[in-house]
Amino acid sequence: MKYMPEPYKVKMVEPLRILPKEERIEAIKRAGYNTFLLNSRDVYIDLLTDSGTNAMSDRQWAGLMMGDEAYAGSENFYHLQKTVQDIMGFKYVVPTHQGRGAENLLSQILVKPNTYIPGNMYFTTTRAHQEMNGGTFVDVIIDEAHISDKEDVLFKGNIDIKKYEDLINKVGAENIPYICVGVTVNLAGGQPVSMQNLREVHALSKKHGIRVMFDCTRYVENAYFIKVREKGYADKSIAEIVKEMFSYADGATMSGKKDGIVNMGGFLAMNEEDLYFKATSLVVVYEGMPSYGGMSGRDMEAFAIGLKEALDFNYIKHRVSQVEYLGNKLIEAGVPIVRPIGGHAVFLDARAFLPHIPQSEYPAQVLAAEIFIESGVRTMERGNISAGRNKEGKEYFPKLELVRLTIPRRVYSYAHLDYVAEAIIATYKRRDEIKGLKFTYEPPVLRFFTGRFEHI
Numbered sequence: 249m250k251y252m253p254e255p256y257k258v259k260m261v262e263p264l265r266i267l268p269k270e271e272r273i274e275a276i277k278r279a280g281y282n283t284f285l286l287n288s289r290d291v292y293i294d295l296l297t298d299s300g301t302n303a304m305s306d307r308q309w310a311g312l313m314m315g316d317e318a319y320a321g322s323e324n325f326y327h328l329q330k331t332v333q334d335i336m337g338f339k340y341v342v343p344t345h346q347g348r349g350a351e352n353l354l355s356q357i358l359v360k361p362n363t364y365i366p367g368n369m370y371f372t373t374t375r376a377h378q379e380m381n382g383g384t385f386v387d388v389i390i391d392e393a394h395i396s397d398k399e400d401v402l403f404k405g406n407i408d409i410k411k412y413e414d415l416i417n418k419v420g421a422e423n424i425p426y427i428c429v430g431v432t433v434n435l436a437g438g439q440p441v442s443m444q445n446l447r448e449v450h451a452l453s454k455k456h457g458i459r460v461m462f463d464c465t466r467y468v469e470n471a472y473f474i475k476v477r478e479k480g481y482a483d484k485s486i487a488e489i490v491k492e493m494f495s496y497a498d499g500a501t502m503s504g505k506k507d508g509i510v511n512m513g514g515f516l517a518m519n520e521e522d523l524y525f526k527a528t529s530l531v532v533v534y535e536g537m538p539s540y541g542g543m544s545g546r547d548m549e550a551f552a553i554g555l556k557e558a559l560d561f562n563y564i565k566h567r568v569s570q571v572e573y574l575g576n577k578l579i580e581a582g583v584p585i586v587r588p589i590g591g592h593a594v595f596l597d598a599r600a601f602l603p604h605i606p607q608s609e610y611p612a613q614v615l616a617a618e619i620f621i622e623s624g625v626r627t628m629e630r631g632n633i634s635a636g637r638n639k640e641g642k643e644y645f646p647k648l649e650l651v652r653l654t655i656p657r658r659v660y661s662y663a664h665l666d667y668v669a670e671a672i673i674a675t676y677k678r679r680d681e682i683k684g685l686k687f688t689y690e691p692p693v694l695r696f697f698t699g700r701f702e703h704i
């Protein structure tokens with residue numbers, strides 16, 4: 249079989265259209281060569297993100313009709329709370345409007361000036377909240393995660409235990425409020441963390457009294473990779489693997505917009521009662537009552553249903569197989585991508601794709617723009633622009649200069665992915681013609697969202 253047929257059928261469609269090439273060129277110029285600033289109506293296939301762009305099921309849409317929009321004590325909250333308790337095993341759940349709502353609460357409560365937060369590679373919003381509260385993010389991911397084609401390392405998201413222990417010895421456990429473990433690691437290329445590594449991180453953290461907080465935004469994909477790649481888990485269900493994963497955490501932040509398969513939603517979950525009381529007293533300032541946290545009742549209902557659906561093996565197998573299908577087509581054509589192929593996206597290695605463009609001229613940014621001109625396909629820069637500037641105003645120049653082709657859950661068909669592959673290959677064939685970019689407007693924070701550029 250060329251590929252696994254979708255484990256669902258379509259009941260409703262959204263018509264797609266593609267602009268003529270000259271209109272695509274105008275559109276990306278109006279957007280300042282920033283794919284974030286394109287209008288959705290000008291985009292043909294939208295691979296910007298898998299965040300909030302996923303297709304809900306008939307059960308989830310039906311759940312919207314069960315919205316208990318009471319201001320306090322909504323039935324849907326109790327459904328969401330119990331679902332999280334059953335799936336992850338945490339005692340307490342504080343709903344938020346999305347992942348960074350949870351990151352805001354966690355960082356304001358635990359991150360103080362001159363504290364250090366180790367983690368397996370940064371994520372933009374997570375690090376922003378940590379730094380805004382005076383903390384310093386310290387990358388303790390294994391070195392191989394920063395090497396794009398290190399395909400023989402099946403769990404590139406792993407924490408380097410020695411790096412973690414060296415940090416503890418250097419700054420003192422009392423200055424580490426928690427370790428942030430991303431499952432999977434988005435900016436490494438959607439790379440998973442092995443169960444063995446989670447076990448080791450948990451043991452070292454408990455030895456020093458340091459909390460383990462997961463960023464569990466794509467935890468089902470992580471569980472899938474453990475099932476198919478890690479010894480001893482082939483016969484375990486996704487639910488059993490997930491339950492064991494979370495047994496190695498004290499809490500988690502979650503963006504429901506990915507593995508919750510909803511358009512809006514998130515939560516902060518934890519076992520510690522004191523942390524829970526602090527979170528509930530803060531959530532009323534930023535998100536609303538602890539029984540809705542910035543979500544409507546109907547959104548919480550859809551979220552609870554989505555969390556359960558995501559644990560179905562056929563669903564997650566198909567989801568990851570679509571990403572692998574696209575990645576393998578590009579590998580066959582010699583296009584440089586991050587390997588092993590990740591769980592939610594194929595990441596183009598823009599540095600290898602455009603070796604003649606220095607990182608100071610933003611190769612990933614211009615490649616994303618060129619792909620749109622070529623095909624109407626929207627992708628996202630995940631390189632020097634996304635990394636931003638440090639406290640001294642210097643650019644980070646991260647080793648990974650990537651363009652992310654992010655596959656939304658249950659949205660596109662293999663025919664769409666064939667079209668995307670052909671577009672990337674066509675762009676690759678004319679790569680020598682592509683020139684670098686410079687800023688015309690650089691925002692002070694998270695510059696990738698609204699920055700504007702022109703050709704040098």
Ligand SMILES: CC1=C(O)/C(=C\N=C(/Cc2ccccc2)C(=O)O)C(COP(=O)(O)O)=CN1
Binds near residue numbers: 298373465504505513
């Ligand atoms: C691992 C991880 C994420 O991937 C994540 C959001 N990802 C996003 C959405 C995004 C965020 C920032 C810049 C560009 C795109 C993604 O496109 O990949 C959040 C924040 O969640 P939130 O968007 O619900 O606030 C926390 N952790």
